[in-house]
Amino acid sequence: MTPDPVERPPGRTFDSRQVLLGLAVVVGLGSIPLWWFGIARFDGIRSEYSAPVLIAAVLIAALYLLSEIVPLRIEIRRETLLISLTEIPTAIALLTLTAPLIGAANVVAAAAVFLIRRDTWRNILANLAIVLAESGTAVAVFAALSSRSDDPTGWAFLLPFIGIPAGGLLTHVVVGLAYRLIGPAEPMRRVLTRSLVTSGVATTFVLVGWTLWHEQDGTGRLLTFALAAAVVVAYRVYAQFLRQHTDLSRMYAFGRHVVGVGSDVGDWLVMLEQVREQLNARVAVVHLTDPDDGFRVLAVTPEGQLDEPARPADDPLLALAAGTGGTQASSDRTTDPAVLASLDDRGAWDVLVVPLRSGDRTRGYLEVRNRRSRWGRFSVNDLRLLETLGQHVATSLDNLRLVERLRHEADHDAITGMLNWRGLMSRTRTGLSDGSIGAVLLVQLGILAEVNNAVGHDRGEQLLLAAGHRLLSALGAERAVAHLESDCFAVLIDRLPPEEIEQVAAGLLDLVGQPYPLGGIDVEPQARAGVALVDEVEGAVAARAAALLQRAETALTAAQSSEDALRCYTDTMGDVFRRRFQLVTQFRKAVEQGLITVVFQPKIRLADRELVGMEALVRWDHPELGVVSPAEFVAAIEATGSIDILLEHVLEIVLAQIRRWMDRRMRIGVAVNLSVHNLSSPNFPARVAAALAAHGVPPELLTFEITESSVMAAPERSMPILQELHDMGLHLSVDDFGTGYSSLAYLRRLPIDEIKIDKSFVQGMVTDIGDLAIVRAIIELGHSLSLSVVAEGVEEEAARDALRTLECDTVQGFLIARPQPIGKMEAWLTSRTMRMDDPILQADTLRLIVG
Numbered sequence: 086m087t088p089d090p091v092e093r094p095p096g097r098t099f100d101s102r103q104v105l106l107g108l109a110v111v112v113g114l115g116s117i118p119l120w121w122f123g124i125a126r127f128d129g130i131r132s133e134y135s136a137p138v139l140i141a142a143v144l145i146a147a148l149y150l151l152s153e154i155v156p157l158r159i160e161i162r163r164e165t166l167l168i169s170l171t172e173i174p175t176a177i178a179l180l181t182l183t184a185p186l187i188g189a190a191n192v193v194a195a196a197a198v199f200l201i202r203r204d205t206w207r208n209i210l211a212n213l214a215i216v217l218a219e220s221g222t223a224v225a226v227f228a229a230l231s232s233r234s235d236d237p238t239g240w241a242f243l244l245p246f247i248g249i250p251a252g253g254l255l256t257h258v259v260v261g262l263a264y265r266l267i268g269p270a271e272p273m274r275r276v277l278t279r280s281l282v283t284s285g286v287a288t289t290f291v292l293v294g295w296t297l298w299h300e301q302d303g304t305g306r307l308l309t310f311a312l313a314a315a316v317v318v319a320y321r322v323y324a325q326f327l328r329q330h331t332d333l334s335r336m337y338a339f340g341r342h343v344v345g346v347g348s349d350v351g352d353w354l355v356m357l358e359q360v361r362e363q364l365n366a367r368v369a370v371v372h373l374t375d376p377d378d379g380f381r382v383l384a385v386t387p388e389g390q391l392d393e394p395a396r397p398a399d400d401p402l403l404a405l406a407a408g409t410g411g412t413q414a415s416s417d418r419t420t421d422p423a424v425l426a427s428l429d430d431r432g433a434w435d436v437l438v439v440p441l442r443s444g445d446r447t448r449g450y451l452e453v454r455n456r457r458s459r460w461g462r463f464s465v466n467d468l469r470l471l472e473t474l475g476q477h478v479a480t481s482l483d484n485l486r487l488v489e490r491l492r493h494e495a496d497h498d499a500i501t502g503m504l505n506w507r508g509l510m511s512r513t514r515t516g517l518s519d520g521s522i523g524a525v526l527l528v529q530l531g532i533l534a535e536v537n538n539a540v541g542h543d544r545g546e547q548l549l550l551a552a553g554h555r556l557l558s559a560l561g562a563e564r565a566v567a568h569l570e571s572d573c574f575a576v577l578i579d580r581l582p583p584e585e586i587e588q589v590a591a592g593l594l595d596l597v598g599q600p601y602p603l604g605g606i607d608v609e610p611q612a613r614a615g616v617a618l619v620d621e622v623e624g625a626v627a628a629r630a631a632a633l634l635q636r637a638e639t640a641l642t643a644a645q646s647s648e649d650a651l652r653c654y655t656d657t658m659g660d661v662f663r664r665r666f667q668l669v670t671q672f673r674k675a676v677e678q679g680l681i682t683v684v685f686q687p688k689i690r691l692a693d694r695e696l697v698g699m700e701a702l703v704r705w706d707h708p709e710l711g712v713v714s715p716a717e718f719v720a721a722i723e724a725t726g727s728i729d730i731l732l733e734h735v736l737e738i739v740l741a742q743i744r745r746w747m748d749r750r751m752r753i754g755v756a757v758n759l760s761v762h763n764l765s766s767p768n769f770p771a772r773v774a775a776a777l778a779a780h781g782v783p784p785e786l787l788t789f790e791i792t793e794s795s796v797m798a799a800p801e802r803s804m805p806i807l808q809e810l811h812d813m814g815l816h817l818s819v820d821d822f823g824t825g826y827s828s829l830a831y832l833r834r835l836p837i838d839e840i841k842i843d844k845s846f847v848q849g850m851v852t853d854i855g856d857l858a859i860v861r862a863i864i865e866l867g868h869s870l871s872l873s874v875v876a877e878g879v880e881e882e883a884a885r886d887a888l889r890t891l892e893c894d895t896v897q898g899f900l901i902a903r904p905q906p907i908g909k910m911e912a913w914l915t916s917r918t919m920r921m922d923d924p925i926l927q928a929d930t931l932r933l934i935v936g
Contacts, residue, residue: 109210112218119221124184126228142186149174149194191220357385366453373449401427406438441479448482451475501553504567512565513630523580525637526590531611533572590616615640617654668718683738684904688897691889696931698754728762740780752928756788761795764806784814811836844878851883
């Protein structure tokens with residue numbers, strides 16, 4: 086078996102061309118003394134050059150050529166052996182020919198093989214040198230151990246069993262060392278073991294056949310032919326089974342790999358290498374068609390990636406494959422000048438090309454060139470195999486396009502086509518890693534909701550598209566601009582000094598904040614913006630990206646409640662929102678631990694100083710933040726849906742206290758502040774009725790106070806619930822009256838019992854004529870609608886006296902009493918009021934002792 090040193094393993098350490106040339110010189114020079122010795126000794130053994138001998142030399146050369154062209158393929162466990170069986174003609178030659186004829190037959194046949202394979206001249210020289218060394222070693226060993234003998238079955242005919250393995254071992258050692266110079270190689274022990282086994286088996290087969298052939302009765306020759314025929318038939322059956330098994334295994338492995346091929350070039354190179362190996366081709370090429378970018382080409386050879394130029398769309402071979410579904414073109418069988426020119430341009434003489442089709446579209450082409458098999462030509466079966474591989478590749482292309490589209494959709498906004506939140510986070514992490522960004526800008530169009538409600542969502546989308554176009558036009562299409570949520574855009578600003586970043590942000594805000602023509606009118610976008618600087622954020626990249634965007638959102642929120650349309654993030658902003666977040670997350674636990682308490686403030690009727698009720702106010706004594714005002718934490722929990730928990734907690738305390746007062750013959754009603762979100766909760770009136778029944782409290786002793794602005798925000802939704810509560814017997818009061826925008830028509834329709842004048846007017850009425858006029862108007866309006874009027878925030882006697890003059894019904898404020906816990910309020914009731922029996926109510930009424 087002649088080893089082939091042509092292949093170059095990956096990771097080489099020396100240039101293969103230099104190693105091959107050096108191998109040819111060293112081995113060629115080393116074979117000269119072997120042949121000199123062998124020829125000299127062979128003259129005494131065999132020197133006949135008759136016509137039959139010359140014919141035998143030609144036949145042996147042909148047998149050598151055939152054994153190289155048709156190697157045996159044997160699989161042992163997971164290892165595949167290629168056995169060329171050149172030992173058979175060599176063994177026959179040693180037994181029949183002279184030394185010069187043996188060398189000539191080997192060299193001529195080897196040269197023909199290498200020319201048929203179209204090897205490079207360095208490969209041919211190296212392989213010829215190896216053939217000379219291998220056959221020279223066999224001739225020299227045979228000649229050294231042999232003596233002249235006319236007996237064809239004497240002991241001398243066993244000498245090929247020594248000479249041929251010796252030649253194989255020598256050449257395998259030399260080639261193994263050459264491989265190690267080129268790169269990683271197979272272990273030498275395994276190579277030598279395989280060489281001994283294959284050469285021993287082949288030589289044994291020859292010697293058995295030789296012995297049978299020289300049997301005297303003539304039956305040996307029949308047995309020799311029968312043995313040869315049986316071996317050939319058995320191997321053909323085995324080879325066919327092996328080929329089918331190998332093709333199926335490779336196809337399965339190829340299909341499994343193709344499924345995982347992504348957009349990485351390395352994946353495609355591995356896939357192409359598998360195509361090249363399955364077709365045993367010199368070159369494998371894939372042409373990927375893209376309508377926008379022309380052709381993208383990748384090519385591989387046994388040496389690695391090949392720099393392959395892109396082919397024009399009208400390339401003859403590609404056009405032929407597109408028209409026929411797959412084509413084979415060979416330079417010795419094609420007469421079409423265009424095809425021949427295309428083959429010449431590729432530097433190929435035999436090419437297979439199949440289109441990569443998906444439905445009615447051609448995604449590209451798969452191409453292999455110049456079969457490396459010693460037959461040297463692709464077959465029809467190879468074309469069918471390439472078509473099957475091409476179908477797998479086309480399916481992979483479809484999957485890749487689908488994955489890329491899904492990935493694009495996952496990272497981009499459906500309306501504007503710009504980055505979405507996920508895409509922005511990815512670009513932000515990349516920018517933080519390479520240090521290319523200096524800040525994040527968030528811009529919000531406050532008018533979007535009004536546009537959607539007034540003229541439709543299609544016009545709202547036009548507004549978003551126009552705003553995004555302005556940003557991209559100013560920054561460039563390659564810049565990271567994202568559309569977040571409904572009305573918010575984000576921009577990654579380059580690394581610049583802080584003052585320049587603020588200038589860039591102000592310029593972009595001014596650009597986006599210009600009016601937009603929509604439906605024939607110019608719409609002011611009411612744009613606001615927040616900026617967060619990269620240098621002020623520390624930590625890992627992922628954490629920095631999230632913190633940076635969170636800070637920009639905090640700055641935007643601050644801008645929404647500020648006179649400045651652009652705000653840069655500061656630590657104080659973060660403190661405010663962290664405090665708000667802390668309140669929201671710890672609220673439920675505070676309720677469970679009893680940290681949410683209720684204080685009471687009395688309400689006195691001016692006409693007779695009678696105590697007409699209390700207002701229940703909540704307080705939160707936070708262990709870390711101290712006393713938190715309701716204005717702070719109620720607004721926070723309203724957005725989380727926890728406002729119902731707060732109301733249930735307050736009602737439980739208030740109704741229990743009313744019940745205790747009732748048990749002491751005191752009918753003291755209590756007012757509880759109600760959020761508009763409470764009205765939206767399911768079965769709210771029924772739950773209130775259940776709480777009243779559980780404590781045995783009449784509904785008229787419970788008053789719900791709701792602000793004017795919250796009622797008027799959604800009167801159609803609020804009024805049915807309020808009507809149901811009023812029908813149950815509860816009292817309803819409009820708090821902070823005069824500060825909202827209520828319509829008198831709605832006010833007349835509201836099922837309310839009283840209105841409370843906001844304390845800002847009450848506290849200013851003594852010194853401000855305008856506030857006095859407003860208070861007078863509210864009192865007159867309330868009385869005209871048969872409503873009781875309560876003035877809250879009374880802190881001065883002058884204000885109380887003025888309210889009495891204006892015939893206000895009830896007052897509430899620090900002048901009467903501050904809000905106090907129930908213990909202190911009980912002491913106040915004892916010291917500041919006197920109890921009077923009311924036979925009608927069958928309860929005691931309380932009157933203020935000191936007016």
